[in-house]
Amino acid sequence: MVTLRQLRYLEALAETHHFGHAAQACAVSQPALSMQIKELEDELQVSLVERRKSGIEFTEQGEEVARRARTILASVRDLLDYAQHRDRVLSGSLKLGAIPSIAPYLLPVALPELQRRFPKLNLQLRETMTAMLVHELVSGDLDLILIALPIEDPEVETLHLFDDKFILAARATRENARLRHATPSMLSGSRLLLLEEGHCLRDQALSFCRMLTPEARDSFGASSLSTIVQMVANGYGITLLPEMAIGSEVHRGSDIRLLRFAAPEPKREIGLAWRRTSPRKADFVQFAQLLKDVAPRKA
Numbered sequence: 302m303v304t305l306r307q308l309r310y311l312e313a314l315a316e317t318h319h320f321g322h323a324a325q326a327c328a329v330s331q332p333a334l335s336m337q338i339k340e341l342e343d344e345l346q347v348s349l350v351e352r353r354k355s356g357i358e359f360t361e362q363g364e365e366v367a368r369r370a371r372t373i374l375a376s377v378r379d380l381l382d383y384a385q386h387r388d389r390v391l392s393g394s395l396k397l398g399a400i401p402s403i404a405p406y407l408l409p410v411a412l413p414e415l416q417r418r419f420p421k422l423n424l425q426l427r428e429t430m431t432a433m434l435v436h437e438l439v440s441g442d443l444d445l446i447l448i449a450l451p452i453e454d455p456e457v458e459t460l461h462l463f464d465d466k467f468i469l470a471a472r473a474t475r476e477n478a479r480l481r482h483a484t485p486s487m488l489s490g491s492r493l494l495l496l497e498e499g500h501c502l503r504d505q506a507l508s509f510c511r512m513l514t515p516e517a518r519d520s521f522g523a524s525s526l527s528t529i530v531q532m533v534a535n536g537y538g539i540t541l542l543p544e545m546a547i548g549s550e551v552h553r554g555s556d557i558r559l560l561r562f563a564a565p566e567p568k569r570e571i572g573l574a575w576r577r578t579s580p581r582k583a584d585f586v587q588f589a590q591l592l593k594d595v596a597p598r599k600a
Contacts (some may be wrong), residue, residue, distance in 0.1 A: 465568060
């Protein structure tokens with residue numbers, strides 16, 4: 302009979318592609334993990350992995366079994382969540398993921414209020430990029446993620462929180478001091494500074510900047526908005542800042558000129574996402590309302 306232990310070991314092996322690392326992640330010996338994988342193969346009567354001197358490679362059947370194992374384990378975690386949280390809203394453990402272009406700007410105002418309203422909640426936070434967050438959400442390693450929408454995944458349900466507008470940031474000059482609004486044409490005449498590949502904020506900004514030449518839009522990539530703002534202040538280019546980041550990244554007296562675009566302003570949608578099978582939707586709706594309550598209101 303296939304056991305949950307075997308599926309957990311297979312899941313770890315699929316994540317690491319290494320028997321030793323998978324065993325370490327599962328806190329068991331490598332021979333014990335290897336034996337369980339072999340027993341799983343015998344039970345299913347299928348070869349899951351090819352064992353080589355250089356490492357392992359999942360077979361086509363192994364990839365499909367691993368995918369189904371992740372789904373089963375996520376459902377088991379949802380079952381445990383239901384049992385533990387059926388009568389209590391936002392209590393116990395909640396594993397939250399957030400992208401780096403949201404977490405530092407929204408969570409500092411949200412976490413104190415979350416603790417005040419729901420003191421029995423044990424929040425565990427993970428900050429990384431969207432693709433990894435969605436993967437960990439679907440696999441059950443995270444309960445809830447705070448991201449920019451949309452997310453195209455049939456296993457995920459989303460909830461829109463609010464819109465976050467993009468503001469043009471440039472080094473302050475006498476010329477732009479007289480301007481009331483930014484225009485798309487301003488983007489084509491300057492070097493656009495963006496986050497490095499993999500950040501959804503970069504993709505969202507580029508979707509608004511389709512008129513740019515590849516040279517203008519791909520000439521620089523940073524790992525943080527703080528670095529980009531410093532580059533802008535020193536005249537190395539311009540950028541599109543999410544409005545929620547301005548209070549933290551652009552300080553009074555800095556050499557930064559901020560310009561809004563005329564309507565319709567470019568924006569990104571901020572939202573929450575969770576597995577459709579999760580029994581904790583009531584928790585997530587409450588969490589969403591809290592985020593809406595604390596989000597800075599902009600004119």
